[in-house]
Amino acid sequence: MKKYFSILSDMENKIREGQYLPGQKLPSVRIAADSYGCSISTITRAYAELEKRHAIYSVPQSGFYVVVKPGDWRDNRDGKRIDFATVLPDLDVFPYLDFQHCLNKAIDIYKYDLFTYGDPKGLDSLRQTLVSHLAGDQVFAKAEQIIVTSGAQQALEIMAKMPFPNGKAAVLVEQPSYDLYLRFLEAEGIAVHGIARTAAGIDLRELEQKFRSGEIKFFYTMSRYHNPLGTSFSAEERKAIAKLAGKYDVYVVEDDYMADLGAERQFDPIYAYDLSSHVIYLKSFSKIIFPGLRLGAIVLPERLLKTFHVYKGYPDTSLLSQAALEVYIKNGMYERHKQKIGSLYASRMRALHESVERYNEAGLIEVPGVSSGIFTQFKLKSTVNLERLIKRLAERNISVVSGKGFYLSDYLEREKFLRISISQTQPEQIDEGVKAIVEEVRKGSKR
Numbered sequence: 001m002k003k004y005f006s007i008l009s010d011m012e013n014k015i016r017e018g019q020y021l022p023g024q025k026l027p028s029v030r031i032a033a034d035s036y037g038c039s040i041s042t043i044t045r046a047y048a049e050l051e052k053r054h055a056i057y058s059v060p061q062s063g064f065y066v067v068v069k070p071g072d073w074r075d076n077r078d079g080k081r082i083d084f085a086t087v088l089p090d091l092d093v094f095p096y097l098d099f100q101h102c103l104n105k106a107i108d109i110y111k112y113d114l115f116t117y118g119d120p121k122g123l124d125s126l127r128q129t130l131v132s133h134l135a136g137d138q139v140f141a142k143a144e145q146i147i148v149t150s151g152a153q154q155a156l157e158i159m160a161k162m163p164f165p166n167g168k169a170a171v172l173v174e175q176p177s178y179d180l181y182l183r184f185l186e187a188e189g190i191a192v193h194g195i196a197r198t199a200a201g202i203d204l205r206e207l208e209q210k211f212r213s214g215e216i217k218f219f220y221t222m223s224r225y226h227n228p229l230g231t232s233f234s235a236e237e238r239k240a241i242a243k244l245a246g247k248y249d250v251y252v253v254e255d256d257y258m259a260d261l262g263a264e265r266q267f268d269p270i271y272a273y274d275l276s277s278h279v280i281y282l283k284s285f286s287k288i289i290f291p292g293l294r295l296g297a298i299v300l301p302e303r304l305l306k307t308f309h310v311y312k313g314y315p316d317t318s319l320l321s322q323a324a325l326e327v328y329i330k331n332g333m334y335e336r337h338k339q340k341i342g343s344l345y346a347s348r349m350r351a352l353h354e355s356v357e358r359y360n361e362a363g364l365i366e367v368p369g370v371s372s373g374i375f376t377q378f379k380l381k382s383t384v385n386l387e388r389l390i391k392r393l394a395e396r397n398i399s400v401v402s403g404k405g406f407y408l409s410d411y412l413e414r415e416k417f418l419r420i421s422i423s424q425t426q427p428e429q430i431d432e433g434v435k436a437i438v439e440e441v442r443k444g445s446k447r
């Protein structure tokens with residue numbers, strides 16, 4: 001099986017890299033079997049798979065031919081655009097053959113479960129698997145406390161709507177914070193307050209004041225690789241937040257949506273410092289695997305479990321996704337992929353800092369020392385016209401995201417910035433992109 005996958009990957013690479021050109025005939029099944037040192041049936045299977053993916057086609061009595069130009073059959077990117085805007089993982093890095101194998105296995109192993117609706121809390125064996133998976137991140141919980149959700153987003157939405165044992169109503173969010181959640185809270189008319197967070201961190205005295213106000217149900221925070229800032233809290237900040245939560249009976253919703261994308265090994269989330277069961281931990285599998293899987297997990301203090309179950313209500317989270325994830329974790333593929341993707345993104349972040357150092361001598365943009373994850377902030381002077389800058393960059397085929405959307409509509413003390421993502425950019429593109437951004441900021445400042 002392993003041999004089959006490695007042969008298939010090798011053939012795909014040869015097509016993608018142009019070693020087999022469009023229209024070119026592939027080696028006969030016999031010759032390919034000889035050169036790979038495998039059976040004829042393995043090659044027949046690999047060719048059939050490539051044909052199914054429309055990478056090659058067969059001509060009866062003749063053989064197999066390459067159908068598409070290299071590089072354009074797995075996605076539609078033309079390589080010209082520099083995409084600093086995307087939140088999606090790098091498609092080229094994702095081992096989709098591995099995952100396809102897990103899906104097939106999941107159907108085999110769980111065929112009886114798949115013919116049911118399942119449990120709204122999630123597939124029992126996956127919840128058991130997540131106990132040790134989460135423990136690797138210093139999140140120690142019993143399986144009963146873990147609920148599998150349709151993405152972290154679903155868990156966030158449920159928590160905004162459900163009552164909490166502290167009887168309070170308002171949600172406290174960092175400013176800036178995850179844009180889609182802010183829009184959700186506003187659209188649902190949920191009482192929401194903001195507290196400033198910058199690349200330097202958060203003012204713990206102000207946070208204590210807000211907690212003391214008696215209005216806050218929970219504080220929504222990203223302890224590492226903050227979206228959009230890219231920065232992480234120091235251990236002191238994480239410890240202090242956990243302590244304040246217990247002291248003032250305010251819950252903390254810790255959205256660890258990029259837990260797996262760090263190159264740092266030692267990072268204890270706020271959850272690990274929680275002595276009073278006031279921290280709710282969220283995990284997403286979108287950034288490490290892919291968003292279409294629609295899987296997340298929430299770890300809840302026991303006193304919140306019942307209400308959360310009631311609000312989740314029905315078994316809406318794909319059992320097939322859950323079963324495949326379980327296989328993917330159990331056979332070690334998850335861990336391997338995590339190592340690979342973590343170090344890849346860290347190397348892109350290093351490339352970004354080198355380019356900033358090269359082109360930004362005048363200090364026109366401020367960039368925090370983020371070393372992992374996918375986001376960082378390019379902070380600009382308040383005089384920069386952000387809309388015009390973004391438009392000019394778009395004309396140069398560079399997409400970036402304005403910081404504006406990451407604030408509550410009525411929050412006034414905003415920083416002016418671009419959110420930069422490196423998840424789909426190669427080091428050369430990073431260099432060209434950073435150079436262009438600095439040039440455009442400079443032009444805009446002279447105007």
Ligand SMILES: Cc1ncc(COP(=O)(O)O)c(C=O)c1O
Binds near residue numbers: 151153284285
């Ligand atoms: C901070 C943050 N939390 C949660 C999510 C959503 O995660 P999921 O895809 O698991 O619903 C995102 C998606 O980009 C995000 O940026």
